[in-house]
Amino acid sequence: MTSSEIFRVINPHGYFDKFFSNGIFPDGRHILSSQKLVFKQGECGGVGSSIVTFGNVTISCTIEASVSLESDASLVSVEIAETQQLDEKQSEEYCGILLSLFEKEYFVKRESMKCRNNSGEKLPLDWVFKIVVKVLSVDGDLLDSLVAAVGAALKNTKLPTIVLNRGLEDESAIEKTQILVDEANYHLEINNILMSCTFGIFLNQENKEILIVSPDVEISNVCTATVTVIIGNDSKIAFCRQRGSISEFQILRKMTEITIDRRNKFVEALQKS
Amino acid sequence: MSGRLREMRCELAYLKNADGSVCFSQGATCIWASCSGPGDIHRARANDEKMVLDVSFRANTGDNKFHPLNNIITSTLEKVINLQLFPHTTQVITLHGIQDDGSIGAAALNATCFALLDNGLPFDTIFCGVTIVRINGELIIDPTAKQESQSDAKILLAVCRNRTTSAPEICASDTIGDLTIDELENAWLLAKQTALSIFEFYRVSLERKHSTDFC
Numbered sequence: 001m002t003s004s005e006i007f008r009v010i011n012p013h014g015y016f017d018k019f020f021s022n023g024i025f026p027d028g029r030h031i032l033s034s035q036k037l038v039f040k041q042g043e044c045g046g047v048g049s050s051i052v053t054f055g056n057v058t059i060s061c062t063i064e065a066s067v068s069l070e071s072d073a074s075l076v077s078v079e080i081a082e083t084q085q086l087d088e089k090q091s092e093e094y095c096g097i098l099l100s101l102f103e104k105e106y107f108v109k110r111e112s113m114k115c116r117n118n119s120g121e122k123l124p125l126d127w128v129f130k131i132v133v134k135v136l137s138v139d140g141d142l143l144d145s146l147v148a149a150v151g152a153a154l155k156n157t158k159l160p161t162i163v164l165n166r167g168l169e170d171e172s173a174i175e176k177t178q179i180l181v182d183e184a185n186y187h188l189e190i191n192n193i194l195m196s197c198t199f200g201i202f203l204n205q206e207n208k209e210i211l212i213v214s215p216d217v218e219i220s221n222v223c224t225a226t227v228t229v230i231i232g233n234d235s236k237i238a239f240c241r242q243r244g245s246i247s248e249f250q251i252l253r254k255m256t257e258i259t260i261d262r263r264n265k266f267v268e269a270l271q272k273s
Numbered sequence: 274m275s276g277r278l279r280e281m282r283c284e285l286a287y288l289k290n291a292d293g294s295v296c297f298s299q300g301a302t303c304i305w306a307s308c309s310g311p312g313d314i315h316r317a318r319a320n321d322e323k324m325v326l327d328v329s330f331r332a333n334t335g336d337n338k339f340h341p342l343n344n345i346i347t348s349t350l351e352k353v354i355n356l357q358l359f360p361h362t363t364q365v366i367t368l369h370g371i372q373d374d375g376s377i378g379a380a381a382l383n384a385t386c387f388a389l390l391d392n393g394l395p396f397d398t399i400f401c402g403v404t405i406v407r408i409n410g411e412l413i414i415d416p417t418a419k420q421e422s423q424s425d426a427k428i429l430l431a432v433c434r435n436r437t438t439s440a441p442e443i444c445a446s447d448t449i450g451d452l453t454i455d456e457l458e459n460a461w462l463l464a465k466q467t468a469l470s471i472f473e474f475y476r477v478s479l480e481r482k483h484s485t486d487f488c
Binding site for chain 2: 089093096104233237238239240244245247253
């Protein structure tokens, strides 16, 4: 063990203070530059899928679709497979956040989840999505990768057209045998592409708050506050979770600006894909 | 920005088997909160460095295995209690949502603070919860369930006192709904103003409790 590694173990706050006070992470990255986001669509089966690597977090997201009769019930369920690095409690929390975003129709409008026939007419049937997330590695905030992966997978989603084999004036309940999947398919209409970015607030020895972007787990532990900001259309805040105190609101304003900038780049990359 | 806090009521030491407890209501929203500890903890769950917080919010309906409010309550407590004073121990905080007529998150935070004050556990600063919703572009504090259902954005803020200046500061928050950064800033200001009224209610309630105890 080198002397710097020993210092990192016995005094993590002092160790990171040396770097953050000079505006860099220990790996040389600037404290306000975000980690690289890499995504690939359509590699994990289902009607749409994506693999996302955001910093030290890699996850896969698969969307499985099924048809149901029209109802007021939720049309989306999220399942995050448990791993050694992510316990049941944490995965339930992340599922809850994603579901609340779906409930607010951030990713997809409920109207867009109606089944359609060949001529594009809406049928009295709904698509039901089961979003399955598998965590391959996690050393940082999972929510950032989750939001990006779900957005990329939905953008990749292609749904087949449905043939409803029954008369127009038939008012009886729809039978399973009357629903036929056609060969043609169409892209799911996305309502809002979201971008999530996590920030840490580090208090240095002079009691000055330093804003850092995308801290990993070790750095988050020495931060006085962590904030996750999710930005949607029109640069509005769709979701914000703050844990710990921030002295000035200007810091939150700065976080929002960074996330908006990052979202614009992500939207551009998604449109090219 | 409009609205004002609904009437708050509290009955301290409400549950006899807990170290600290309260029956707290804010309008028609009612919470029973209890806390016990610092107490023994199984070796497998013990932490050598600090006290382990075990927060459990039980709503009156639905699955309560992992309630979303547990996270913000735990985070707020980690900020205000010096957990390193009590290593190898646990503090069990249980909240029961008896009746939900809106602002259940804020009421749960307020009830938690009352239960801890009743327990006598030393903590750095008092805290409270404020819920703000936006209806037709207007920010409304302490909404009822009906107002919450009409709203298009909801903000739950945990506010504590700054250790040096004693001014209210936001120590945790959960926001959902399309908000501009200016609307969020207004919500922060509104929450800080509202927190002063809640802190005053804490002072009056505890003053009354202690005057009864010593007379």
